[in-house]
Amino acid sequence: MNSETLNTLDTYSKNKYKYGFVTEIDNDKPQKGLNEDTIKFISLKKNEPEWMLEWRLKAFSKWKKMKDPKWSNLSFPKIDYQDIYYYSAPKGFDKKPKDLSEVDPKLIETYNKLGIPLEEQKVLAGVAVDVVFDSVSVATTYKGELEKLGIIFCSIGEAIQKHADLIKKYLGSVIPPGDHSFSALNSAVFTDGSFVYIPEGVKCPMELSTYFRINAENTGQFERTLIIADKGSYVSYLEGCTAPKRDDNQLHAANVELIALEDAEIKYSTVQNWYPGDEDGKGGIYNFVTKRGLCAGKNSKISWTQVETGSAITWKYPSCILKGDNSIGEFYSVAITNNFQQADTGTKMTHIGKNTKSKIISKGISLGKSQNTYRGEVSFLRKAEKARNYTQCDSLLVGNQCGAHTVPYIESKNNTAVIEHEASTSKINEDQLYYCRQRGLSHEEAVSLIVNGFCKQVLQELPMEFAVEAQKLVSISLEGSVG
Amino acid sequence: MFLEIKDLSVKIENKNILKSLNLNINKGEVHAIMGPNGSGKSTLANVLAGKEDYEILNGKINFKDNDLFDLNIEERAQEGMFLAFQYPVEIPGVNITPFLHSAINSKRKRMNEDEIDNLSFAKLLKSRASDLGINIDMLKRSVNTGFSGGEKKRYEILQMSILNPDLAILDETDSGLDIDALKIVTDGVNKLKTKNNSFLIITHYQKLLDYIKPDYVHVMVNGSIVKSGGSEIAAEIEKDGFQKFQ
Numbered sequence: 001m002n003s004e005t006l007n008t009l010d011t012y013s014k015n016k017y018k019y020g021f022v023t024e025i026d027n028d029k030p031q032k033g034l035n036e037d038t039i040k041f042i043s044l045k046k047n048e049p050e051w052m053l054e055w056r057l058k059a060f061s062k063w064k065k066m067k068d069p070k071w072s073n074l075s076f077p078k079i080d081y082q083d084i085y086y087y088s089a090p091k092g093f094d095k096k097p098k099d100l101s102e103v104d105p106k107l108i109e110t111y112n113k114l115g116i117p118l119e120e121q122k123v124l125a126g127v128a129v130d131v132v133f134d135s136v137s138v139a140t141t142y143k144g145e146l147e148k149l150g151i152i153f154c155s156i157g158e159a160i161q162k163h164a165d166l167i168k169k170y171l172g173s174v175i176p177p178g179d180h181s182f183s184a185l186n187s188a189v190f191t192d193g194s195f196v197y198i199p200e201g202v203k204c205p206m207e208l209s210t211y212f213r214i215n216a217e218n219t220g221q222f223e224r225t226l227i228i229a230d231k232g233s234y235v236s237y238l239e240g241c242t243a244p245k246r247d248d249n250q251l252h253a254a255n256v257e258l259i260a261l262e263d264a265e266i267k268y269s270t271v272q273n274w275y276p277g278d279e280d281g282k283g284g285i286y287n288f289v290t291k292r293g294l295c296a297g298k299n300s301k302i303s304w305t306q307v308e309t310g311s312a313i314t315w316k317y318p319s320c321i322l323k324g325d326n327s328i329g330e331f332y333s334v335a336i337t338n339n340f341q342q343a344d345t346g347t348k349m350t351h352i353g354k355n356t357k358s359k360i361i362s363k364g365i366s367l368g369k370s371q372n373t374y375r376g377e378v379s380f381l382r383k384a385e386k387a388r389n390y391t392q393c394d395s396l397l398v399g400n401q402c403g404a405h406t407v408p409y410i411e412s413k414n415n416t417a418v419i420e421h422e423a424s425t426s427k428i429n430e431d432q433l434y435y436c437r438q439r440g441l442s443h444e445e446a447v448s449l450i451v452n453g454f455c456k457q458v459l460q461e462l463p464m465e466f467a468v469e470a471q472k473l474v475s476i477s478l479e480g481s482v483g
Numbered sequence: 484m485f486l487e488i489k490d491l492s493v494k495i496e497n498k499n500i501l502k503s504l505n506l507n508i509n510k511g512e513v514h515a516i517m518g519p520n521g522s523g524k525s526t527l528a529n530v531l532a533g534k535e536d537y538e539i540l541n542g543k544i545n546f547k548d549n550d551l552f553d554l555n556i557e558e559r560a561q562e563g564m565f566l567a568f569q570y571p572v573e574i575p576g577v578n579i580t581p582f583l584h585s586a587i588n589s590k591r592k593r594m595n596e597d598e599i600d601n602l603s604f605a606k607l608l609k610s611r612a613s614d615l616g617i618n619i620d621m622l623k624r625s626v627n628t629g630f631s632g633g634e635k636k637r638y639e640i641l642q643m644s645i646l647n648p649d650l651a652i653l654d655e656t657d658s659g660l661d662i663d664a665l666k667i668v669t670d671g672v673n674k675l676k677t678k679n680n681s682f683l684i685i686t687h688y689q690k691l692l693d694y695i696k697p698d699y700v701h702v703m704v705n706g707s708i709v710k711s712g713g714s715e716i717a718a719e720i721e722k723d724g725f726q727k728f729q
Contacts, residue, residue: 432572437533437555
């Protein structure tokens with residue numbers, strides 16, 4: 001139990017019944033299941049103000065009346081929400097490996113292939129590390145530099161304490177808690193995530209990354225991220241990590257909200273490589289993510305780039321609401337599914353303002369017995385004069401037991417809208433493989449090369465340091481599926 | 484013997500293509516195979532390279548003291564066999580530099596040689612490209628993607644010159660080339676020729692052989708070699724066509 005939690009508990013015992021909280025809690029073993037007491041417990045542990053708790057409870061009462069969305073092309077057993085722990089810090093408390101020798105050797109092999117230093121491997125694998133290593137001090141240095149510019153970059157928990165005005169104004173403003181069941185669930189029980197505020201006219205001088213927000217923090221299960229770019233500002237945000245993370249949680253339901261005011265730009269890049277389950281489809285994360293950006297002001301821009309290779313189930317549609325005139329929304333995606341993985345991912349571009357533009361580039365690669373679906377919705381509202389969309393969806397099949405599906409919806413209420421849509425599905429070409437192998441590349445190298453080439457349009461949108469790792473990750477994701 | 488093809492019979496989809504074919508090539512020799520369309524020339528090239536669509540009915544192929552059928556496509560390539568394709572395929576998004584760099588290193592690895600580093604490789608590629616009159620801008624593009632026929636063939640020769648094979652098989656490399664491109668390509672081949680490597684040139688027309696002088700010319704008809712000799716045979720074919728060999 002860390003000191004923050006102890007402090008919180010201490011406060012709790014001194015302020016008994018303040019929130020009408022009556023359940024007896026065994027500190028080491030949080031209760032399973034979801035009810036009002038669970039939410040009160042979370043809010044209390046996070047030492048939240050009362051308005052936050054009310055917000056959570058409101059979301060919870062909405063959630064109780066909702067059913068999980070059914071539109072996706074995914075099949076999985078019904079989620080038993082009463083069989084899940086909603087607060088367990090520190091994560092995997094009893095089961096932490098003592099050192100790397102206790103970690104699955106396959107995981108270590110992957111880390112080595114990605115060239116991840118030993119100390120970082122320990123953190124990723126969940127080894128209890130008590131040495132203070134470099135990245136923490138690096139993080140502190142960065143924090144100081146950012147503060148000078150007036151940039152706020154902290155955990156959402158800290159922001160609730162220190163920046164209540166911004167939280168009250170923006171939290172849930174893009175993804176209302178009642179949007180669908182997963183957003184309601186997240187709003188009720190979120191425990192961590194990032195908060196970013198870029199002041200007017202400031203161009204953030206570095207890529208902000210969850211990684212620098214101190215590794216040890218428990219992100220993951222019900223993450224909540226809020227990024228606000230004030231007028232004329234710019235920020236590039238990197239989420240996640242290319243290395244597979246050890247995680248005991250089965251269900252993930254993150255919410256990410258972006259707000260770009262006039263002339264502001266937000267670039268959000270994700271590499272998602274949660275545990276995908278084994279070759280037989282056992283285990284793996286169910287990843288139900290809601291990401292939505294609001295181009296609130298004129299000439300604002302939001303760009304999503306994602307490389308999705310992990311999770312047993314991916315349900316994710318990073319979207320843009322193009323409200324400001326001349327605003328731009330972009331979505332670049334690579335989704336790779338292997339073995340028994342299922343992905344249903346895409347985007348929603350909602351054109352509201354005049355001259356708004358959106359661009360969608362989606363690359364789906366299916367291997368093994370996996371199913372990979374692109375689902376997208378592009379809509380033009382009545383006032384969206386001269387708005388444009390360009391969509392390109394390409395699917396690549398490797399082998400003959402996998403599936404690729406494309407489900408684009410287009411809706412226009414304005415006849416000046418220009419919509420272009422291109423889609424292709426291809427199998428990995430035997431002639432290309434033959435050609436590469438004739439030059440001396442192995443079958444596996446050839447497949448990796450061809451797939452990386454197929455994804456290039458998207459990978460090149462990633463920030464430099466991420467792109468190299470992402471390429472390696474693409475190659476690793478293809479392993480074992482070939483030959 | 485460097486390459487020895489003995490009594491080779493091959494079929495594809497119930498059709499016999501090669502019928503008891505024999506061919507021997509020594510180190511340092513240039514052989515040309517000429518024949519009408521459908522005589523099995525390209526099949527021979529692909530069987531040598533290891534393409535998996537064919538069924539070997541009979542025969543043996545020995546290459547540098549290996550039973551060729553024990554090696555898969557990439558192992559044959561790493562042993563020094565190179566096929567310049569008649570129709571080089573496009574690989575979108577894949578740049579030539581990392582592509583060829585991986586290729587050359589996989590060959591070096593098999594030969595127990597040290598890998599070549601990025602910088603030295605980039606230098607090598609640039610200098611070979613300029614030798615072949617290939618624009619540096621072309622090296623920035625994806626492999627064969629959007630190339631003209633002539634560009635593709637020049638690109639094949641560039642790859643050949645980088646990989647420096649022991650046996651180079653040129654499958655109809657002259658098809659689709661104008662006279663200038665043909666000159667550049669054949670110049671490239673002639674520069675590469677040493678007494679330690681061999682060439683097997685497959686062609687339809689005699690024109691190519693005005694630029695590359697073969698030591699032996701073989702006439703292939705209906706899946707077998709029906710006549711072998713010197714370059715005088717090419718002249719015969721030029722004059723009378725393949726009719727009299729059929």
